[in-house]
Amino acid sequence: MRSRWGWLRPGHLGSESDRATFRTLHTASLAAPPLRAGLTEASATRAIRFLRELLGAPAVALTDTERLLAWDGRYHHHAAQAPGLAAPVVSDGGTSVGDPSDISCGDPGCPLRHVIVSPLTVEERVVGTLQVFAPSASAGLVRATNEVARWVSAQLELAELDASRTRLMEAEVRALRAQISPHFIYNSLTAIASFVRTDPERARELLLDFADFTRYSFRKHGEFTTLAEELRSIERYLVLEKARFGDRLQVTLRVAPEVLPVAVPFLALQPLVENAVRHGLEGKEGSGHITIIAEDFDRECVISVEDDGVGEDPERVRQAMSGDVSMDSVGLGNVDERMRSAFGDDYGLVVETAPGAGTKVIVRVPKYAPGVRP
The missing domain is CATH 3.30.450.40 (GAF domain)
Structure with a gap:
C-alpha cells in the first residue's frame, strides 16, 4: 500500500x-x-x-x-x-x-x-x-x-x-538587599550579644549564621539560584529570628527532595518569609507559627509560605503588589514582577489573607524553563 x-x-x-x-x-x-x-x-x-x-x-x-x-x-x-x-x-x-x-x-x-x-x-x-x-x-x-x-x-x-533585562534584574535585587530590615540586623546582633556571657557556644554559632546569611544576601550573584540555596539562607534567617523570639516563633519546613535543584530568582523567597515574621508575628500576642512547604507537582514546584499571624487587608496587599512604596512590605511587588518576567504572567504570586486570618503566599515555579539556570 x-x-x-x-x-x-x-x-x-x-x-x-x-x-x-x-x-x-x-x-x-x-x-x-x-x-x-x-x-x-x-x-x-x-x-x-x-x-x-x-x-x-x-x-x-x-x-x-x-x-x-x-x-x-x-x-x-x-x-x-x-x-x-x-x-x-x-x-x-x-x-x-x-x-x-x-x-x-x-x-x-x-x-x-x-x-x-x-x-x-x-x-x-x-x-x-x-x-x-x-x-x-x-x-x-x-x-x-x-x-x-x-x-x-x-x-x-x-x-x-x-x-537591559539583566541590568533591571540586578537593580531589583539591589533594591531587595536595601530593604533587608536594619532592625533585623540590629536585633540579630543584640540577640547574639545576649548569649556571649550566658552561652558563648551558641553566640558563636549564631554569629556564624549571621555571617553566612549576610554573605549570601549581599554577594555578587547571578539572576537565579537553586531552591536549596535559597532555603539554606532562609533557615539561617529563621535561626536568628528564633534567637530573638524564643519559643514565640515556631517553624515548620517541609521540602520534597526532588525540587531542591529547581532554579528560582535570587532572593525570591526570603522576602516572603521576612514579611511573615514582620507583619504576621511581630504584632501578634503569644506564639506564632510559620510553615514553609515546597512540593513537586508534575512539571512545577509549588512553594507556600504561611503564617498564623494578624493577617492583612487584601486591598493593602494589592497596593503592595503594584509597587506602592508607601506600603511597609518587603519586596512583594518586586518578587511578583521578577517571577512574571522570568517565567511568564502565569507565575505571579498568589496571596491569601484577611485581617485576623494569617497570610499564605503561594509561588509556582516551572521545574525546567528555557534559558533559566542557577
Whole structure:
C-alpha cells in the first residue's frame, strides 16, 4: 500500500530556490548567537565569516564607531581603511558607496574597486558599520548589504534588550538587599550579644549564621539560584529570628527532595518569609507559627509560605503588589514582577489573607524553563 507521503523522495529539499533559502537561513542561524552577545571584537570575529557567506563578497569588515573589529576574506591590506570609511556613515547614519579613489591600493592584482558601508543601529543610534569590499557595487549587492546590516542590527537590538533585562534584574535585587530590615540586623546582633556571657557556644554559632546569611544576601550573584540555596539562607534567617523570639516563633519546613535543584530568582523567597515574621508575628500576642512547604507537582514546584499571624487587608496587599512604596512590605511587588518576567504572567504570586486570618503566599515555579539556570 502506497503511503500518502510516498511522493516525497528522501533527502529532497524542493527546488534550487528552496535549497538556496535553506542555506541562507542556516548561515544566518550560525551568525546570530555571537551577535546576540553585542558588538564586540570577539562577537564580530565569530560572526563575520557567516556574514561574508551570506553576501558572497570577496571581503567583509565589521567596525564599531571608531575601530575595526573583524575582517574576513582576502586582500587584508584594505582592512586599515575600514575605520576611516566608517566615520561618515557613523556621522550621518546613511549607507555610502565608495569608488576606487576611496580604497586605492598599491597592489596591481587587487580586484577590489568598490566598498559599500552600511550602518549598524541600536535604538536609532549608530553603533558600527558593515563594510563589503567588491570589484563592483551593483544595485543588488548594495540592497543585499543593507538588508544584512538591518538583520545584524536586529540581533544587536536583541542583545541590548537582554543586557537591559539583566541590568533591571540586578537593580531589583539591589533594591531587595536595601530593604533587608536594619532592625533585623540590629536585633540579630543584640540577640547574639545576649548569649556571649550566658552561652558563648551558641553566640558563636549564631554569629556564624549571621555571617553566612549576610554573605549570601549581599554577594555578587547571578539572576537565579537553586531552591536549596535559597532555603539554606532562609533557615539561617529563621535561626536568628528564633534567637530573638524564643519559643514565640515556631517553624515548620517541609521540602520534597526532588525540587531542591529547581532554579528560582535570587532572593525570591526570603522576602516572603521576612514579611511573615514582620507583619504576621511581630504584632501578634503569644506564639506564632510559620510553615514553609515546597512540593513537586508534575512539571512545577509549588512553594507556600504561611503564617498564623494578624493577617492583612487584601486591598493593602494589592497596593503592595503594584509597587506602592508607601506600603511597609518587603519586596512583594518586586518578587511578583521578577517571577512574571522570568517565567511568564502565569507565575505571579498568589496571596491569601484577611485581617485576623494569617497570610499564605503561594509561588509556582516551572521545574525546567528555557534559558533559566542557577
